[in-house]
Amino acid sequence: MTRVVVIGGGLAGLMAAARLVDQGAEVTLVTFGIGGLQLSHGGFDVLGYTPERVDRPFDALDDFIAAHPDHPYARLGTQGVREGVAFACTFFGDLFVGNSERNWLLPTAVGALRPTYLASPTMIAADPRADHDPVVVVGLRQLKDFQADLIAGNLVKQQIPARAIVLDFPARIREADASGLTYARAMDRADYRADFADALRKQLSKGEKALIPAIVGHRTATAFTDLRDRLGSPLAEIPLPPPSVPGMRLNDYASRHLQDIRVRWILGSRVVAIHGHDRRASSVDVATSGHIIELKADAFVYAPGGFESGAISLDSYGKVLETHLGLPVQVPEGQLIGPDRTAEQPLFRSGLATDDHMRVLDQQNRPVFENLFAAGGVLAGAMRWSEKSGEGIAAASAVRAADAIGDLA
Amino acid sequence: MSTKKDPKSLTESERRQRDADRRKKVAVSQHGPKVLTLSLKEPDVFAAQQLNRASLDHCVKCTICETACPVLAVTPLFSGPKYVGPQAERFRHGESVDHSLDYCSSCGLCTLACPQGVNIAELNSMARAVMKADHMPIRDFLIGETVLMGKVMTPIAPIANAALANKPIRIAMEKIIGVHRDAPMPTAQSQSFVSWAKHHKRPAGPAPRGPVVFFHGCAGGYFEVQTSIHTVEVLEYLGFEVIVPTQGCCGLAQQSNGLFTQARKTVTKLCRQLRAAGQDLTIVSSSGSCAGMLKHEAHEIMGVDDPALIDVSTRTRETSEFLMELEDAGTLPHSFQRIDMTVPYHAPCQLKDQGMGMPAIRLLELIPGLKVVESGEGCCGIAGTYGLKKEKYDVAQAVGQVLFDMVIDTNPELAVCDTETCRWQISKSTGVPTVHPVSLIHRAYGLGD
Numbered sequence: 001m002t003r004v005v006v007i008g009g010g011l012a013g014l015m016a017a018a019r020l021v022d023q024g025a026e027v028t029l030v031t032f033g034i035g036g037l038q039l040s041h042g043g044f045d046v047l048g049y050t051p052e053r054v055d056r057p058f059d060a061l062d063d064f065i066a067a068h069p070d071h072p073y074a075r076l077g078t079q080g081v082r083e084g085v086a087f088a089c090t091f092f093g094d095l096f097v098g099n100s101e102r103n104w105l106l107p108t109a110v111g112a113l114r115p116t117y118l119a120s121p122t123m124i125a126a127d128p129r130a131d132h133d134p135v136v137v138v139g140l141r142q143l144k145d146f147q148a149d150l151i152a153g154n155l156v157k158q159q160i161p162a163r164a165i166v167l168d169f170p171a172r173i174r175e176a177d178a179s180g181l182t183y184a185r186a187m188d189r190a191d192y193r194a195d196f197a198d199a200l201r202k203q204l205s206k207g208e209k210a211l212i213p214a215i216v217g218h219r220t221a222t223a224f225t226d227l228r229d230r231l232g233s234p235l236a237e238i239p240l241p242p243p244s245v246p247g248m249r250l251n252d253y254a255s256r257h258l259q260d261i262r263v264r265w266i267l268g269s270r271v272v273a274i275h276g277h278d279r280r281a282s283s284v285d286v287a288t289s290g291h292i293i294e295l296k297a298d299a300f301v302y303a304p305g306g307f308e309s310g311a312i313s314l315d316s317y318g319k320v321l322e323t324h325l326g327l328p329v330q331v332p333e334g335q336l337i338g339p340d341r342t343a344e345q346p347l348f349r350s351g352l353a354t355d356d357h358m359r360v361l362d363q364q365n366r367p368v369f370e371n372l373f374a375a376g377g378v379l380a381g382a383m384r385w386s387e388k389s390g391e392g393i394a395a396a397s398a399v400r401a402a403d404a405i406g407d408l409a
Numbered sequence: 410m411s412t413k414k415d416p417k418s419l420t421e422s423e424r425r426q427r428d429a430d431r432r433k434k435v436a437v438s439q440h441g442p443k444v445l446t447l448s449l450k451e452p453d454v455f456a457a458q459q460l461n462r463a464s465l466d467h468c469v470k471c472t473i474c475e476t477a478c479p480v481l482a483v484t485p486l487f488s489g490p491k492y493v494g495p496q497a498e499r500f501r502h503g504e505s506v507d508h509s510l511d512y513c514s515s516c517g518l519c520t521l522a523c524p525q526g527v528n529i530a531e532l533n534s535m536a537r538a539v540m541k542a543d544h545m546p547i548r549d550f551l552i553g554e555t556v557l558m559g560k561v562m563t564p565i566a567p568i569a570n571a572a573l574a575n576k577p578i579r580i581a582m583e584k585i586i587g588v589h590r591d592a593p594m595p596t597a598q599s600q601s602f603v604s605w606a607k608h609h610k611r612p613a614g615p616a617p618r619g620p621v622v623f624f625h626g627c628a629g630g631y632f633e634v635q636t637s638i639h640t641v642e643v644l645e646y647l648g649f650e651v652i653v654p655t656q657g658c659c660g661l662a663q664q665s666n667g668l669f670t671q672a673r674k675t676v677t678k679l680c681r682q683l684r685a686a687g688q689d690l691t692i693v694s695s696s697g698s699c700a701g702m703l704k705h706e707a708h709e710i711m712g713v714d715d716p717a718l719i720d721v722s723t724r725t726r727e728t729s730e731f732l733m734e735l736e737d738a739g740t741l742p743h744s745f746q747r748i749d750m751t752v753p754y755h756a757p758c759q760l761k762d763q764g765m766g767m768p769a770i771r772l773l774e775l776i777p778g779l780k781v782v783e784s785g786e787g788c789c790g791i792a793g794t795y796g797l798k799k800e801k802y803d804v805a806q807a808v809g810q811v812l813f814d815m816v817i818d819t820n821p822e823l824a825v826c827d828t829e830t831c832r833w834q835i836s837k838s839t840g841v842p843t844v845h846p847v848s849l850i851h852r853a854y855g856l857g858d
Contacts, residue, residue, distance in 0.1 A: 266765065
């Protein structure tokens with residue numbers, strides 16, 4: 001049986017582990033802390049801006065790849081991205097809904113319309129192109145980080161009829177400043193949902209669509225449809241800043257499912273070294289409390305995230321480093337940080353270069369190890385946050401790496 | 410808690426009612442016990458300060474720690490690890506700015522969950538020690554004296570057990586000392602582990618795998634004697650010579666209660682004792698939390714950098730971890746008898762905090778027929794001594810409730826968990842007998858009676 005160590009617990013690490021288990025591999029996943037998926041908005045981006053807003057990502061990808069030869073999508077190709085999306089759809093099941101190859105346009109917590117390729121089923125009714133229902137944005141006095149009047153005001157500026165209301169409806173006794181997660185835990189209970197529906201129904205007129213913060217249930221999968229049925233009006237969630245309940249639904253499902261199918265899960269320890277010779281990696285060192293353990297494997301998938309996860313960093317001498325294993329970093333030519341802070345900063349395209357199999361390359365474009373693969377945010381060449389391409393890169397590179405490992409065996 | 414019903418026979422609507430009643434209870438402030446005014450010196454020594462405060466600036470406010478906190482999930486009395494940790498720490502000049510910090514249970518799940526490497530739990534433990542330094546409840550001294558408890562209770566085990574099961578005595582204990590009347594208590598044994606070990610006959614002939622040191626901990630010495638015996642018998646069956654040096658407490662209970670000065674002394678003394686058993690030997694422990702104290706907590710929370718601790722911490726292995734090292738090296742015999750059973754397994758918070766995954770699951774599933782269902786819950790609520798305290802008892806029960814229901818629903822006959830106080834908490838709250846994984850390995854190797 002092929003033994004694989006996956007490093008990183010974000011979407012790329014989770015997808016790689018899942019794909020490898022499907023192929024019959026024995027997988028150990030090492031993650032320093034909980035992965036970034038739970039901070040996400042609950043959707044799945046493929047391509048949102050080029051910088052023009054994209055309506056059909058798969059129609060735009062060939063041109064995008066031609067314009068960005070160093071982008072991870074150029075390694076993966078349009079077909080590779082499709083395979084990543086297809087695998088994510090299979091893995092997450094009804095946690096994602098597609099829109100017939102089009103991007104959804106969903107309101108954010110400031111009332112902007114954000115493109116995303118797959119969305120949480122609890123959010124799709126918010127797409128303003130779906131109907132012409134007037135919108136009621138519902139704030140909660142005791143919930144932080146959700147300003148209903150700001151959201152409604154910005155929707156009106158985009159020609160969407162909207163008004164704001166604020167309910168005085170605490171998540172639990174004696175708490176004035178609750179997070180979305182505290183609300184979601186209350187919403188897991190049928191009695192709370194019933195009371196909430198009663199309070200909200202009184203404020204809605206016939207034909208209005210309610211947009212509420214993304215708080216409708218953390219662990220109860222049926223909470224959203226139950227609340228919508230009780231309410232009797234169209235209903236959608238708007239994602240909140242972290243703790244993001246829709247992101248947690250995805251992350252909890254994925255990490256729980258992978259542990260249930262016996263991916264060996266090592267949470268809370270850093271990978272500090274990789275060993276090998278003759279361009280073959282043989283083991284990684286994991287610094288658990290007290291001592292180091294050596295994990296031997298036939299292949300390694302490295303998915304530790306990018307700058308935001310601390311895997312890529314810029315030192316005080318201006319040198320860009322990969323912090324955990326000291327792998328060679330591909331850095332853009334020229335000035336890394338420009339004077340215009342609102343413009344693109346080339347620094348953030350730094351990352352690991354790979355071949356088409358996602359094998360990490362050195363400066364001479366040779367694989368560092370024949371069996372060391374990279375996936376997700378650590379890859380060079382992308383501006384995931386402005387392109388809205390993070391999940392597409394993560395899933396497609398993870399699938400490509402896992403399939404390459406399957407071919408090795 | 411007037412209507413006590415067997416938790417196994419509650420209907421779904423009774424469970425809901427119980428949870429609703431509890432939500433009201435854990436939302437209102439409760440008064441702690443009387444305090445003593447004592448002067449404790451420097452709980453935040455320079456070493457601990459440096460270690461933990463240096464991690465502050467890594468916090469990106471992602472709130473992942475808050476989602477992992479089991480206390481914040483059940484009560485608004487605690488404002489959460491991010492607020493009392495990296496955020497409040499910036500405003501501290503020796504003084505605590507947020508007294509809800511006392512509701513932190515020190516489970517450590519915040520640090521475990523943090524992807525940026527902030528020592529959240531460690532900062533909070535340090536700050537709590539400072540906050541409590543001049544008004545430490547007398548109770549918090551007493552419940553840290555775990556060895557004393559064992560020494561007093563073992564010779565009079567039947568009386569001690571009867572007393573702890575006696576309602577009027579427990580009510581008096583709650584009123585005078587502040588230990589909740591319904592909190593789980595250890596069961597005194599008429600024979601201590603050390604007394605057993607003295608009379609224990611080692612297998613004849615040489616031990617082909619050489620010596621290992623067994624660290625039993627206070628609970629394993631006086632209360633969970635059976636777990637310690639099972640561990641020794643399994644290790645001997647595998648061909649090890651098991652050395653049991655004279656040993657004291659690891660000081661974890663003192664540390665969790667903010668008694669750093671005492672805890673530092675206790676843990677350093679223990680490390681000297683364990684080293685005396687031999688250099689370079691592996692130290693095996695079936696006390697999941699105490700192993701964590703030696704491996705990392707004493708250093709990371711209290712800044713202990715005594716060479717004896719550093720040496721012992723690198724050699725310490727939890728029992729399941731040790732057996733899986735043998736398995737991964739291909740030297741663990743698979744001569745297991747079949748056990749056709751599904752068991753719920755809960756990895757204690759302080760075991761998870763060791764960052765080694767859950768070796769017990771892989772170990773137990775080597776036994777043919779045995780299926781393990783992992784609880785998926787962070788903490789059982791007890792967190793060492795937290796759930797014993799009268800003002801924290803309801804919070805601790807609320808923390809553990811999903812786990813308790815899961816245990817009852819998975820197998821009402823047997824549950825598995827690696828740490829003593831967590832086993833007491835689970836079995837007291839569910840009525841389900843709860844054992845260390847090594848007890849099932851013991852049985853599967855045919856070493857039982």
